[in-house]
Amino acid sequence: AQSVTQLGSHVSVSEGALVLLRCNYSSSVPPYLFWYVQYPNQGLQLLLKYTSAATLVKGINGFEAEFKKSETSFHLTKPSAHMSDAAEYFCAVSESKAAGNKLTFGGGTRVLVKP
Amino acid sequence: KAGVTQTPRYLIKTRGQQVTLSCSPISGHRSVSWYQQTPGQGLQFLFEYFSETQRNKGNFPGRFSGRQFSNSRSEMNVSTLELGDSALYLCASSLKSSQNINTGELFFGEGSRLTVL
Numbered sequence: 001a002q003s004v005t006q007l008g009s010h011v012s013v014s015e016g017a018l019v020l021l022r023c024n025y026s027s028s029v030p031p032y033l034f035w036y037v038q039y040p041n042q043g044l045q046l047l048l049k050y051t052s053a054a055t056l057v058k059g060i061n062g063f064e065a066e067f068k069k070s071e072t073s074f075h076l077t078k079p080s081a082h083m084s085d086a087a088e089y090f091c092a093v094s095e096s097k098a099a100g101n102k103l104t105f106g107g108g109t110r111v112l113v114k115p
Numbered sequence: 116k117a118g119v120t121q122t123p124r125y126l127i128k129t130r131g132q133q134v135t136l137s138c139s140p141i142s143g144h145r146s147v148s149w150y151q152q153t154p155g156q157g158l159q160f161l162f163e164y165f166s167e168t169q170r171n172k173g174n175f176p177g178r179f180s181g182r183q184f185s186n187s188r189s190e191m192n193v194s195t196l197e198l199g200d201s202a203l204y205l206c207a208s209s210l211k212s213s214q215n216i217n218t219g220e221l222f223f224g225e226g227s228r229l230t231v232l
Contacts, residue, residue: 034220043119043205043223090158101148101209101221102171105158 002026002093006106014114019078021109023065023091026072032094033074034103035065039087047089050074061085086113117142119224121206127230133194136227140187140208146170147189148221149181152203161204164189193229201231 007022025033033050048059055067061084065076074091091106120139128134140147149161160173164183181191187208193200207221 036221036223041225043207043225044221045223046220049220092158101146101163101207102160102173103221104160107157 002028002030002095002104004091004093004104004106006089006091006109008109009107010110010112012112012114013081015083016080019063019076019081019085019111021076021089021091021111023074023076023106024072025074025091025093029069030093031096033065033067034092034094035059035063035074035076036090036092036105037087038090038108044090047076081111081113083113083115086111119206119208119222121204121224121227123227124225125228125230127232128196129232130196130198132196133192134196134229135190135192136204136206136229138189138191138206138208138224140189140206141210141222144208144210144222145187146209147183147187148207148209149189149191150205150207151175152205152226153201158205161191196231198231201229203228 003026005024013019035047036044037047038044047063048057050057050067058064063078065074067074088108088110090108092103122137146165148163151159162169162181163171167183178194183189203226205223205226207223209221
């Protein structure tokens with residue numbers, strides 16, 4: 001079974017600084033990798049999705065993620081943090097195409113943006 | 116287009132009771148998944164339904180059950196509630212292509228927050 005590890009449960013960044021959130025998956029390459037964001041008292045919203053078409057994936061709100069098979073990583077970045085980026089971010093994998101919409105999530109990283 | 120709607124948003128129950136949560140997916144979405152979110156265990160998959168059939172099930176006891184209706188609306192039920200069942204229960208809907216390929220892209224509702232006393 002797939003597993004997902006997010007390094008750092010909390011990240012603090014200054015407004016305008018680089019946001020880097022780390023995600024590593026278990027050794028077998030999953031068909032899909034995702035980053036979701038959860039704002040306070042809300043459900044999750046899809047930021048971006050990797051489908052093997054391209055290793056660099058661009059998402060909404062200026063976020064992007066790079067798939068690195070050699071490092072089993074799918075780190076999320078944003079060049080310049082905005083106050084509105086304060087939220088919790090989850091990396092997720094799909095076991096297989098046959099697994100349908102059964103996703104395995106990482107533990108989440110809460111982002112605090114300082115003015 | 117309306118999003119995923121979950122009811123009730125908040126509820127309080129006592130141990131031993133049972134609870135039913137409801138989810139209305141986005142119009143046209145036929146797949147509905149349920150997830151449990153807790154501070155200790157994070158986000159865990161409960162089950163997925165498509166066309167009124169359970170497609171996948173997570174590692175939860177039989178006290179957790181669900182169903183899907185012909186209009187794609189879904190309910191989940193938890194019987195004999197335990198303190199550890201206190202959680203945010205998230206429903207997510209997804210569009211399936213005509214080739215029966217799952218996109219894995221989930222649209223989540225705001226959740227039903229259950230507190231068990």
